[in-house]
Amino acid sequence: MNLDELVQSIADEEPESFVSLRKWINSWKDSGESIDDLNILVSKWHGNVWFKSKSISDEFNEQWTKFKTIAIDGIGGLTLNERLYWFGMFDSWDNADEHDKLRIRIKLKANT
Secondary structure (H helix, E strand, O other): OOHHHHHHOOOOOOHHHHHHHHHHHHHHHHOOOOHHHHHHHHHHHHHOOOOOOHHHHHHHHHHHHHHHHHHHHOHHHOOHHHHHHHOOOHHHHHOOOHHHHHHHHHHOOOOO
């Protein structure tokens, strides 16, 4: 489950939380913030959101933990294309000029 799918997973059950998280994620994608900042952002968001049910909160937390383990903690083992997939940034990459591609590489720790 990539980042966009993770956000989408709460859309039906938690529409207000979905809109809020989607806004935060899109803002992160457009910024110069790194994946480390994303980790802090989502953890902060999740700590300040009250889901309607514990099961929805637990499911989100489980999916976030899986995503974090693969995409954030395991970032060093991913190719650029895998990073673009996991963070839902293929469109950003395809529409980017060289300056923005460098920003995306830095954001996804793929600038070496």
